[in-house]
Amino acid sequence: MRGPVAVVKRSFLEGRCIAALARDHGVSRGAIRTAVADLLPDRTAAAPEAPVPELPVTLDMPGEVADFLRTAELEPAERVALDEGQAVRRGTGYTLRVSAVPAVHRQLLDRCQILDGTAAVPARRKVRREYGNRVGALTP
Structure with a gap:
């Protein structure tokens, strides 16, 4: 210089x-x-071998999925994402707008897998499938 x-x-x-x-x-x-x-x-340039940090993504989670997850055993990051979610009224139900990194959304989706079972009510299978489609649309 x-x-x-x-x-x-x-x-x-x-x-x-x-x-x-x-x-x-x-x-x-x-x-x-x-x-x-x-x-x-x-x-500053990141090290070439350093992983790219995931940015938070906001997804709408159906209220039935959110209600189910609130009663489940969750990791701290998952619990924080649910607790910080914003409820949006939708007709007779609600949607929870959750902001979290895609990995947390995938973990939450895995936790509500039981809603997709054969013994589950069809409406619950549908809302779990809706959330699954939204999470699946995220780039891996």
Whole structure:
């Protein structure tokens, strides 16, 4: 590193903000961001072997599935996802809007597998199948 870019990078590492550096050097904030792009925390490159983190996905879970899952033994992440879900009224029932990573949605779907059994009420099989279709539409 040499020249003004080196000075900007060194100042940035010492704690100077982008706006102050732009004023000091008479350039735009974008120019400063470009000069220090490799030092910004949200721009650092991930290790090639590191797994890509899953982002939360919001899915509508039928109320009957949510009611069944509330009585089941769940992992802490699953319980938090259900507890933080937002109930949306739908006719005589409701839908629970659940935000969680796809892995948690798949675990919840596996936990309500019993609703799809031959002894289950047809309506429960249908709501479990609906939730299964929504989870299945997520990319693996």
